[in-house]
Amino acid sequence: DMGALSNIAAGHAGARTADAPDEWLAAQRADYRTSYSWPLALNTPVIGAINGACVGLGFTTCLYQDIRIASENARMGLIFTQRGLAIEHGSSWMLPRIIGLARATELAITGRLVDANEALEMGLVNRVVPQDKLMATVREIASGIATKCSPLGVAQAKKMIYQHLFTDLATGVRDDDASMEMMTHSEDFKEGVEAFVEKRAPRFTGK
Structure with missing residues (x-):
């Protein structure tokens, strides 16, 4: 939104992005208590449908989606250095973890856009499909x-x-195993096994 950027450049405050509900947000780890990182703490998956230009703040937002599907005409990039800015809202932390340090650094410094196929090749999106x-x-x-x-x-x-x-690997192993142990006592685990044995679709309840 070049109008918003023009207002900021002129010294006028921009509109504040809506945050997640305060009570829910307060219960999350500090890493998730921001205007953009909170989707990582949701129990449900966040799936992005990327169509056309996904740049600047749009690009930043998509980094916090769990699964990203792009149309063939999608274009993605940070662009900030081409507008006299740098990088925002934790993109410097998220992007290297998604596409690797070398590629993240290049995109951040050059501000160039990548098309859908290059985004797929670098792991920025999960899949590319026709627009329709x-x-x-x-x-x-x-x-x-x-x-x-x-x-x-x-x-x-x-x-x-x-x-x-x-965390480190040892913590990951410990937490994964504790999570798996907890899950073996759930109704969903019981239902998953029964559905497989009975060759039917599962009826999960989330319990």
């Missing part, structure tokens, strides 16, 4: 998670992945 199939693909992924996966298992898997970005 973008939303159908995203809904298919979401539906598959909703109908085939345990809500409790999904929440725990996401929690372990992001939590262990901040």
Whole structure:
């Protein structure tokens, strides 16, 4: 939004981005208590449908999505250095962990845009699809998670992945095993086994 940037450059305050609910946010680890990082703490997956230009703040926002699906006409980049800025809202922490240090540094310094295929090649997006199939693909992924996966298992898997970005391997092994032990006592585990044995779709409850 060049209008917003123009206001900031002229010394006028920009609109404040809406935060997650304060009470919920206060219960999360400090790393998740920001305007943009809080989706990492959600129990449910966040799936991004990227279509057209995904630059600046749009690019920053997509880094906090769990799964990113791009249309063939998507273009992505930081662009900040080309506007007299640098990098924002933890992108400097997230981007190297998604695409690696060398590629992250290049994108941050040059501000160049990458097309959908290059974004896929560098691991910035999970999949590239034709534009007219973008939303159908995203809904298919979401539906598959909703109908085939345990809500409790999904929440725990996401929690372990992001939590262990901040820890060492030994802690990851310990926490994963404790999580798995907890899950073996859940109703969802019992249902998952029974559904497999009975060759039917599971009916998970998230308990």
